Amino acid sequence: MQPPADAAGREETGAGAAASGLVAVTGATGFVGQALCNALVAHHRTRALVRNRDAGSRLPPEVEAVQGSLDDEASLAPLVEDVGTVIHLAGLVSARRDDDYRRVNGAGTQRLLAAVGKAARPARVLLVSSLAARTPAASPYAASKRAGEDAAADSGLEVCVVRPPAVYGPHDRGALPIFRQLSRGLLVAPGGAEARFSLLYVDDLARLLCRVLARPVWRGEVIEPDDARPGGYGWADLAALAAPLVGRPVRCVRAPRPLVWCAALAAESIAAVRGRAPMLSRGKLGELWYPDWVCRERPVDAMAGWTPRVGFVEGASLTLDWYRRHGWL
Ligand SMILES: NC(=O)c1ccc[n+]([C@@H]2O[C@H](COP(=O)([O-])OP(=O)(O)OC[C@H]3O[C@@H](n4cnc5c(N)ncnc54)[C@H](OP(=O)(O)O)[C@@H]3O)[C@@H](O)[C@H]2O)c1
Numbered sequence: 001m002q003p004p005a006d007a008a009g010r011e012e013t014g015a016g017a018a019a020s021g022l023v024a025v026t027g028a029t030g031f032v033g034q035a036l037c038n039a040l041v042a043h044h045r046t047r048a049l050v051r052n053r054d055a056g057s058r059l060p061p062e063v064e065a066v067q068g069s070l071d072d073e074a075s076l077a078p079l080v081e082d083v084g085t086v087i088h089l090a091g092l093v094s095a096r097r098d099d100d101y102r103r104v105n106g107a108g109t110q111r112l113l114a115a116v117g118k119a120a121r122p123a124r125v126l127l128v129s130s131l132a133a134r135t136p137a138a139s140p141y142a143a144s145k146r147a148g149e150d151a152a153a154d155s156g157l158e159v160c161v162v163r164p165p166a167v168y169g170p171h172d173r174g175a176l177p178i179f180r181q182l183s184r185g186l187l188v189a190p191g192g193a194e195a196r197f198s199l200l201y202v203d204d205l206a207r208l209l210c211r212v213l214a215r216p217v218w219r220g221e222v223i224e225p226d227d228a229r230p231g232g233y234g235w236a237d238l239a240a241l242a243a244p245l246v247g248r249p250v251r252c253v254r255a256p257r258p259l260v261w262c263a264a265l266a267a268e269s270i271a272a273v274r275g276r277a278p279m280l281s282r283g284k285l286g287e288l289w290y291p292d293w294v295c296r297e298r299p300v301d302a303m304a305g306w307t308p309r310v311g312f313v314e315g316a317s318l319t320l321d322w323y324r325r326h327g328w329l
Contacts, residue, residue: 021084022047023213024123026070026112028063029055031172032128032164032202033089037063039206044213049079049090070108076115083123085213086116091128091148093174094277096268098140106147113155124158124218126209131165131198131224131293139287153220160218160302162209165226165295168315169202170322177279179320182242183329187252189235190260190280190288196234197293198226201315204308211306221302224295227315228308232294238312245317261285 023040027033028048040046041062048063049070050056056065068075070090080086090112091105109127116122129149132142152159168175181187208225212218226232239252255263264282271278287293310318323329 021045022082024066024079024083024086025049025063025089026079026086027089027091027128029058030089031169031174032167032205034058034171035169035202035206036087036089036209039203039210043210047079047083049076070104070111073111073115076112077118080112080116080119080123082121083119085126086112086123087126087128087209087213088112088148089128091145092277093141094279094281095141096271096277098283100277101140101144102147105141105144106151109148110151113151113157116157117155122157124160125152125155126212126218127152127159127161128209129161129163131163131295132287133163134224135290137286138290139285140283142287149222158218159220160212160215161220161222162205162212163222163224163295163297164200164205165198165224165232165293167200167202167205169319172202172319174279175319176323176328178238179316179323180329182238182250182316183246183320185246185248185250187235187239187242187250188255189252190255191235192289192291193254194234194291195289195293196232196291198224198229198232198295199312199315200226200308201310201318204310207309208303208306211304212302215302215304218302221299222297223299223302224297225303225306226295226308227311229311233312241312242316245313245320257285257289260288 023044024047026049028037029050037059041060046063048059048065049068050065051069066079068079092101095101130145133145133149136143136146149161236252239250243250261282264280267278267280
């Protein structure tokens with residue numbers, strides 16, 4: 001599955017002439033953003049949006065941090081000035097209120113695009129959306145990611161859209177509850193019996209974004225990258241594949257939707273008391289019960305020769321190992 005890279009690894013990191021110039025990243029301090037910055041800095045001058053100075057310590061030292069927020073368009077101007085490409089990752093994957101998704105993933109993306117459009121030489125924009133955007137009616141999150149895509153399509157800027165499926169790997173708190181259950185030998189599947197979904201290991205996503213960067217021209221392509229498992233996964237597949245990794249059989253039981261609704265309500269209440277966004281919310285149920293989150297759009301040219309390297313067994317092994325070493329499991 002591994003594509004050839006030249007001795008300096010230039011092909012892999014998109015360090016071609018077309019990709020030269022400063023790259024600005026939003027969401028660099030998050031789960032995907034940290035993996036992306038680690039891959040980017042080898043070949044690109046990289047600038048990152050940080051909401052506070054402390055967050056900058058999560059970035060490689062080569063990255064230039066610019067303080068600002070998607071909530072404040074003026075703060076985005078210094079981020080995008082003199083930049084060749086903006087990779088827009090910042091967003092909410094969980095929120096305390098449905099409106100927060102619209103404010104950050106929809107309107108926040110619009111503010112970023114407006115700032116890019118006002119620059120002396122507008123950068124091109126690589127928008128990291130979500131497979132959820134394919135079905136905006138599925139949830140407030142899905143609708144907000146589609147709103148971001150629509151804003152990009154209407155912006156008049158040179159744009160490429162990447163819609164990752166569920167992404168997992170070291171540092172990820174989103175998939176931690178699933179890995180906790182797998183490691184205990186009991187997976188309570190929070191979704192429909194027939195639900196199928198694609199997966200992608202975080203370093204493979206980072207490599208894809210670097211590859212796309214090497215393409216000289218973008219024409220609004222939409223890419224849905226996954227780990228190349230035909231038909232994706234069901235919850236029972238995850239249980240079966242994880243069993244040898246956790247050293248015990250993993251039972252997979254279905255949680256009925258009303259029960260998950262109650263669990264979501266409880267999670268929302270606990271999160272509200274703690275002042276955090278809940279991992280599980282009632283708004284996410286439409287996504288969890290949607291039957292088909294399997295990637296389909298894989299335009300060969302736009303993916304610039306990218307192929308995934310890490311399937312679930314290897315990726316889950318790396319992730320479990322990282323969680324254990326960091327005391328998360
Ligand atoms: N993880 C997945 O499975 C997955 C799947 C498909 C698509 N995606 C997309 O990939 C992107 C990154 O996801 P992730 O899992 O890395 O999320 P994450 O770990 O929660 O990181 C989110 C990032 O966005 C930043 N951010 C949030 N609100 C912001 C605002 N108002 N202004 C500026 N920055 C803001 C955060 O900054 P702070 O560090 O300051 O909080 C953080 O850097 C998101 O757009 C998500 O929709 C993720």
